[in-house]
Amino acid sequence: MARSKGRGSQEVNAGSMADIAFLLLIFFLVTTTMASDKGILNILPPKLDPNVPPPDIQKNERNIYTILINANDDLLVEGEYRRSPDGLDKEIKEFVLNFGAPTEKGVALYNTLPATVQAQALRRPESSDDPTEAVVSIKTNRGTSYELFLEVFDLAKKAYFEIYGERVGLTAEEYRKLTGDDDATQALLDRGKENLPMAISIAEPDKIGGN
Amino acid sequence: MSKFKKKTKAETSIPTSALPDIIFMLLFFFMVTTVLRDQEILVEQKIPQATQLQKLQKKSLISYLFIGKPKNTSLYGSEPRVQANDVLVTAPDIVQWVNQERDKLPEADRGMITISMKVDKDVKMGPISDVQTELRNADARRVLYASTGKIYED
Numbered sequence: 001m002a003r004s005k006g007r008g009s010q011e012v013n014a015g016s017m018a019d020i021a022f023l024l025l026i027f028f029l030v031t032t033t034m035a036s037d038k039g040i041l042n043i044l045p046p047k048l049d050p051n052v053p054p055p056d057i058q059k060n061e062r063n064i065y066t067i068l069i070n071a072n073d074d075l076l077v078e079g080e081y082r083r084s085p086d087g088l089d090k091e092i093k094e095f096v097l098n099f100g101a102p103t104e105k106g107v108a109l110y111n112t113l114p115a116t117v118q119a120q121a122l123r124r125p126e127s128s129d130d131p132t133e134a135v136v137s138i139k140t141n142r143g144t145s146y147e148l149f150l151e152v153f154d155l156a157k158k159a160y161f162e163i164y165g166e167r168v169g170l171t172a173e174e175y176r177k178l179t180g181d182d183d184a185t186q187a188l189l190d191r192g193k194e195n196l197p198m199a200i201s202i203a204e205p206d207k208i209g210g211n
Numbered sequence: 212m213s214k215f216k217k218k219t220k221a222e223t224s225i226p227t228s229a230l231p232d233i234i235f236m237l238l239f240f241f242m243v244t245t246v247l248r249d250q251e252i253l254v255e256q257k258i259p260q261a262t263q264l265q266k267l268q269k270k271s272l273i274s275y276l277f278i279g280k281p282k283n284t285s286l287y288g289s290e291p292r293v294q295a296n297d298v299l300v301t302a303p304d305i306v307q308w309v310n311q312e313r314d315k316l317p318e319a320d321r322g323m324i325t326i327s328m329k330v331d332k333d334v335k336m337g338p339i340s341d342v343q344t345e346l347r348n349a350d351a352r353r354v355l356y357a358s359t360g361k362i363y364e365d
Contacts, residue, residue, distance in 0.1 A: 039355040
């Protein structure tokens with residue numbers, strides 16, 4: 001009974017479905033912006049207490065890898081002028097892994113490193129004592145372009161990530177992608193940077209030539 | 212002539228019945244990935260490139276600061292400005308803004324607030340260092356220099 005009634009036209013016309021979907025698709029294609037929350041993480045130093053004088057840190061000159069960038073975007077790396085930051089990552093890595101005159105902590109750290117990393121220790125007397133002492137210092141000027149600063153900072157990070165990666169048998173890329181979501185990857189992350197802090201110091205820019 | 216005609220008689224139409232499904236699939240993909248802009252960007256944003264990018268675990272901890280030359284130079288001048296939420300602010304306002312952003316987070320996460328600095332390529336270090344000084348004053352010390360990926364040639 002009821003069936004015969006519904007016989008007239010049971011199907012909805014779906015021919016224009018594609019057109020409707022197309023319209024919506026184009027709307028979302030146009031409005032979409034891929035969310036990008038990627039970037040280079042930096043932890044700023046804590047605020048200085050005006051009542052407490054800044055700590056006077058005694059460090060040997062050889063343990064500090066100084067990179068100065070002026071308002072013309074020229075670099076002065078360890079007292080040496082250069083035009084572009086290319087190759088800085090390799091030099092920073094050599095500097096950090098130098099083990100020139102390791103302290104007690106440095107020797108302990110050296111013994112935990114895999115042989116491939118140990119082999120990279122150049123033991124130059126004029127370079128850093130050991131990775132726990134080494135500091136990479138980046139000092140800019142107020143007129144330095146942000147792009148160049150980021151490039152240099154990026155290279156310094158790259159050097160450290162490569163060391164961390166090699167320590168746990170990964171490439172820098174793979175190490176960086178570890179999220180620490182589960183215990184296994186968190187353990188890898190911790191093992192990579194154990195006793196080897198990423199010591200990149202960003203000095204406050206000086207005022208000359210800036211705006 | 213007749214020979215050609217006979218040939219064309221073969222089935223040539225492509226079946227299009229699965230077309231809506233494919234379109235729908237694409238549609239859903241874009242619907243899910245899309246983020247509708249809730250604020251208008253008032254400053255220029257040409258994000259620099261870098262290689263050592265890290266992704267943050269928790270997106271809710273991120274607050275954005277946009278720094279760059281104002282798009283409307285007749286109204287805001289041509290010096291780089293800082294945009295927080297949808298207004299241009301001056302450096303001393305940043306502390307207050309950080310505190311507001313921090314109050315939006317659940318109590319346990321407040322120490323982990325991360326400021327993503329979306330800085331235009333052409334900005335100099337001066338304004339950035341001013342902003343960072345204010346962030347230090349506000350004790351929001353986790354900073355993410357937003358950048359896009361670069362293919363690294365070894």
